[in-house]
Amino acid sequence: MRRTRVIPVLLLDQKGFYKTHKFKDSKYLGxxxxxLRIFNDKEVDEICVLDIGATSSGRGPHMDYLxxxxxxxxxxxxxxxxxxxxxxxxxxxxxxxxxCILNTAFHEDPGLxxxxxxxxxxxxxxxxxxxxxxxxxxxxxxxxNGKRRTxxxxxxxxxxAESLGAGEILLNSIDRDGTMxxxxxxxxxxxxxxxxxxxxxxxxAGSVEDFKDAVRVGASAVxxxxxFVFQGKHRAVLINMPDNQILERELP
Numbered sequence: 001m002r003r004t005r006v007i008p009v010l011l012l013d014q015k016g017f018y019k020t021h022k023f024k025d026s027k028y029l030g031x032x033x034x035x036l037r038i039f040n041d042k043e044v045d046e047i048c049v050l051d052i053g054a055t056s057s058g059r060g061p062h063m064d065y066l067x068x069x070x071x072x073x074x075x076x077x078x079x080x081x082x083x084x085x086x087x088x089x090x091x092x093x094x095x096x097x098x099x100c101i102l103n104t105a106f107h108e109d110p111g112l113x114x115x116x117x118x119x120x121x122x123x124x125x126x127x128x129x130x131x132x133x134x135x136x137x138x139x140x141x142x143x144x145n146g147k148r149r150t151x152x153x154x155x156x157x158x159x160x161a162e163s164l165g166a167g168e169i170l171l172n173s174i175d176r177d178g179t180m181x182x183x184x185x186x187x188x189x190x191x192x193x194x195x196x197x198x199x200x201x202x203x204x205a206g207s208v209e210d211f212k213d214a215v216r217v218g219a220s221a222v223x224x225x226x227x228f229v230f231q232g233k234h235r236a237v238l239i240n241m242p243d244n245q246i247l248e249r250e251l252p
Contacts, residue, residue: 051081
């Protein structure tokens with residue numbers, strides 16, 4: 001049986017799913033419920049929904065709408081976006097979300113990570129780390145959709161996330177987001193070696209070979225957006241998934 005999870009990442013804004021390119025230039029994909037149903041049919045391992053408009057607009061998660069998502073999903077659903085307090089996390093788990101993903105809150109209120117991990121278990125708390133390369137190849141972690149600098153490296157943030165009790169890290173390259181040119185394997189290898197918790201690698205996947213490369217450098221799971229929603233050089237919207245037999249053959 002394949003151990004490596006393959007996870008589509010879907011970006012929610014208002015009531016639509018979108019895909020970005022380097023965290024900009026959002027392209028509308030379609031109605032979320034229809035897209036979730038397609039991924040249900042394809043029996044994906046897990047699904048990740050990130051509300052990219054929640055924090056920037058100062059609002060919390062759309063609980064009622066997310067409840068529609070969880071009622072449709074046969075696979076585990078992880079959610080991030082606009083989470084600022086324990087009551088929201090409790091409500092998200094109550095409506096059927098299996099993992100909460102924290103990004104801005106991790107940087108602004110690290111105590112929330114500790115409290116959530118203590119109450120719900122580390123396995124249900126994921127820290128999202130968004131990384132951008134600076135001059136001379138130096139990388140730095142950003143938050144709030146890549147708009148705010150932290151001054152810290154990905155390794156610094158990953159180690160801190162683990163020390164706070166997070167059970168998993170979603171590592172995303174801003175520079176490779178939406179490019180389908182392959183993951184940042186140097187970054188992935190460095191972070192995977194620095195922590196003992198599972199690392200989900202995201203940003204740049206364009207083939208099953210990229211998934212294999214991610215696992216080779218230490219990733220426990222692989223995530224992608226464009227690879228699962230676009231087809232052809234003109235990036236026509238087509239929800240797709242590699243055949244499960246291929247994944248079983250190529251991934252551990």
